[in-house]
Amino acid sequence: MITADFHVHSNFSSDCKASMEEMINQGIRQGLKTLCFTDHMDFDYPSIYSYSFGMEIEDYLKELRLMKEKYESQIEILTGIELGIQPHVTNQMETLINKYPFDFIIGSVHVVDKVDPYYPEYWEKRSEEEGILRWFEAMNEGYKSFQGFHVCGHIDYIVRYAPSSKVKYNEYSYAFYSDVLDEILKTLLKYGKGIEVNSSGFKYGLGHPHPKTEILERYKELGGEIITIGSDAHQPEHLCYDFDLVASLLKEIGYRYYTIFKEGKPIMERL
Numbered sequence: 001m002i003t004a005d006f007h008v009h010s011n012f013s014s015d016c017k018a019s020m021e022e023m024i025n026q027g028i029r030q031g032l033k034t035l036c037f038t039d040h041m042d043f044d045y046p047s048i049y050s051y052s053f054g055m056e057i058e059d060y061l062k063e064l065r066l067m068k069e070k071y072e073s074q075i076e077i078l079t080g081i082e083l084g085i086q087p088h089v090t091n092q093m094e095t096l097i098n099k100y101p102f103d104f105i106i107g108s109v110h111v112v113d114k115v116d117p118y119y120p121e122y123w124e125k126r127s128e129e130e131g132i133l134r135w136f137e138a139m140n141e142g143y144k145s146f147q148g149f150h151v152c153g154h155i156d157y158i159v160r161y162a163p164s165s166k167v168k169y170n171e172y173s174y175a176f177y178s179d180v181l182d183e184i185l186k187t188l189l190k191y192g193k194g195i196e197v198n199s200s201g202f203k204y205g206l207g208h209p210h211p212k213t214e215i216l217e218r219y220k221e222l223g224g225e226i227i228t229i230g231s232d233a234h235q236p237e238h239l240c241y242d243f244d245l246v247a248s249l250l251k252e253i254g255y256r257y258y259t260i261f262k263e264g265k266p267i268m269e270r271l
């Protein structure tokens, strides 16, 4: 049984309304031993959008300290963050992670060429294949420019926003993008980084987590061992979403452990 959720948001993220306390209480109800909050910090998130994905970091850390103490006897609360990687904000990210002691850092890509693919404009001037390919290329560029994170967030979540449901459900495959996906995995392995299994893919009805099975298989084949598991919950009821499916998928692939991080150090837990 997976007893740690390592990708959880609270209302310190502009796309989440739930308080830390609501998330924590749900975690306790679900029998979690460890809950790691990973609220958004995206430097230079395009200001034209309604969300900002920045936060008051001191307030966030203060609230986390309070929660950690208050719930100490019931659940372990850890201090994480989900950094939005763009090559031109490397210095700001470095300053942040050097200043504050995070248990765990997810390096995610949310914006490519100053556009968030959640919005249709990303897809207007290119085909779906081009949009997905450009996304993966930008991820690789991002991970080459900045390594101050522990795992790469939701590798293929771009397919969620592809306009055609065909791409979402059928046509998207590791094989089609294998060159660039291999480059990403090799970049991550070169720097000793893990990947996360983000179960929100199940929630979005894609039938697989992010990344999908073939990428998890390929990461293992290339020697990858560090896998964290997170629901990316923005609402209490989505905490630990389909973690039982994630566990059986990982075991089928041949993984025997998943990883949690404390004070930046990996700890292997049996699946």
Ligand SMILES: [Zn+2]
Pocket: 082, 108, 110, 153, 154
């Ligand atoms: Zn994300």
Ligand SMILES: [Zn+2]
Pocket: 007, 009, 082, 232
């Ligand atoms: Zn997230």
